[in-house]
Amino acid sequence: MPSTPLYRNQVLLLSQSFFIKDNRDELLLHAHKYDFDIAFFSELAEFVHAVEHSSANTLFVVDLDSLHNMQADMHDRRKMLLLGELLARLPADRSYVYLQSVRQGGRFLLQQRLVDSNCLAYAEKPIPNDVLVDKLFNLFVQKKRGDVVRLIFLGGAADVDGAALLRHRIELIRHDDVRTLHLRVKELQPDMVLIADVEFERTEAIGRVLKKDIEADPVREVILLLHQPNAELARRALAGGFDDVLLLTAPDLLHRQLVNRAGKIRVSKDLIGKDRATGLLNKVGLQKKAQEAIRQAGRDGRQLAFGIVDIDKFKTINDTWGHYFGDIVIKRLSLTLAQHIGDNDLLSRFGGEEFVLVFWDCTLEQGLQKLEAMRQAFCALPFEVKAGDVRHFSFSGGIAAYPDYKNQNELFLRADAMLYEAKQGGRNQIRCNPMEKSA
Incomplete structure (x- = not known):
């Protein structure tokens, strides 16, 4: 067992x-x-x-x-x-x-x-x-404690306690220029943007600027912080793209409101960006996280390894023992992969029996070694398809590296091509040929 x-x-x-x-x-x-x-x-x-x-x-x-x-x-x-x-x-x-x-x-x-x-x-x-x-x-x-929720705040330093928020896994990032706020939001992709009333009055278009970006996260909340009740200002903010208005009556109440909102954002992100059967990132969740990882790797001068794995002969598994048993194979593979994932790595059930992995600060050769260890661990798992009948299954994989391939689409296509080679070469193996780009 x-x-x-x-x-x-x-x-x-x-x-x-x-x-x-x-x-x-x-x-x-x-x-x-x-x-x-x-x-x-x-x-x-x-x-x-x-x-x-x-x-x-x-x-x-x-x-x-x-x-x-x-x-x-x-x-x-x-x-x-x-x-x-x-x-x-x-x-x-x-x-x-x-x-x-x-x-x-x-x-x-x-x-x-x-x-x-x-x-x-x-x-x-x-x-x-x-x-x-x-x-x-x-x-x-x-x-679950969930991921860190990122909050960009445009306003007075005394309004929000960053240390207290961090204890609830909310990262506070202060910004001081309303006219460059949209650039900071694009760079850091926060979950919440909190804008003080005085800043909103200076540039009332800021809510629309943040919301109309085609890459804007639909889960992100843009919130106006009022220091004094002002119904007219609140109406203009809500009409101009803001999601909600908070009144600063006491710092501890604002803190609790932000913590509660962060909890709801985590639930929404999990429901949108995670696969329910395995709890891993789904295709939507991976896309956002991988983009963030590539941006961060570019800023920090780090390498990434991008891998794709696919269960071998999965259709035969389903046809022979049923889709319910196939789901169990998928869950057991997800647990096996997760055991080899670092805190800064990404793991996604990309669809069906296909999984995508992103290894942070990892060379192509190191990524190959990690995928090979995962492959061997999965091959060793016993599956009792019926009483006394134990089978073993395998997966094939392909891997590519950043910055050899510059963006998520290039990385995926290259790793997928390597996966195809592994399948054509007999399955139950990982392929990662050096970069071969046409001029």
Whole structure:
């Protein structure tokens, strides 16, 4: 059996009555595609023990209808477990997702009791499998610390505490010239741009200038910071491309507002830029990150290695053992690749069974060595296609280097050409011939 867990995240579910429209196998099938597993519990003591010994990548779900079938004391089976007793027994250092009936959901005092009792979220049932799994996946995304959110601020130094924001993984970059702000935004690609009212009054076109750039990030928020209430100024800002207006009543309130917005931006970026089955960057997410890496490499004089890998004979895998098994092969490959990725490297599920990797500060030869180590690790994984029948699979890869190839498109085309050579040469190998450009 592999030492690496098959699924990155896990749900612990306490439920004695089945609450979903479909069946348990269908629920698991949806969960596995979102890269998490579900462990079912019918006894409170076993559930509590599992919660206490769980990892950070775990959600805890409690079906409140289970109260009807549980006893407060195993020696007194006539006494039904009450909500207060259940909440008291759940470990207080965890947060829980509560599932309740429509009737329970109509009782406001019950909702109040839940949200005051380590409630991460609550949901009404019956709820279809795919809807429940999608909601749980979103909670997994929200639990992660996520990428650093970059904030460019045009305004007074005393308005925003950069050190406090950094503790919440928000990088503050100060800028002092409204007429060059659009150039700094183009260079650094921030997630938020905060502009003080006095700067906006100097150049009211700044919101439109930032928003109309064809390369503008749709997730980016342009926000006006008002030092005093000014409804007319706020109207002009919102009509001129700004996303929102914040009033500086107290520094700590502004700090909390920015932290909350950063959290929502992270969720939006994950939903747009990440593959749900593996949690890796998708094609959209890779494009933005790779462009940033190439710009940074150019500024810092660093090298990049750009690799593409593709599972060998994947259609045969799907046709022989089914698409569900094919999805498992993809997930296991994503975990294998991720184990060899550095903090500054990029890994993307580019589409289907194809993955793209960008190695930071890495020569072509070093990139080849890294991909070769990944290939050998994946080839060593055992896959039990049925009881007693263990198979091994492989992938082929191609690699190119920056600055030999200057942009993302050139790098991709060259690495893809090398991948084609690897496939044509017999598969299960990595190709990276030196640069060959026509004059």
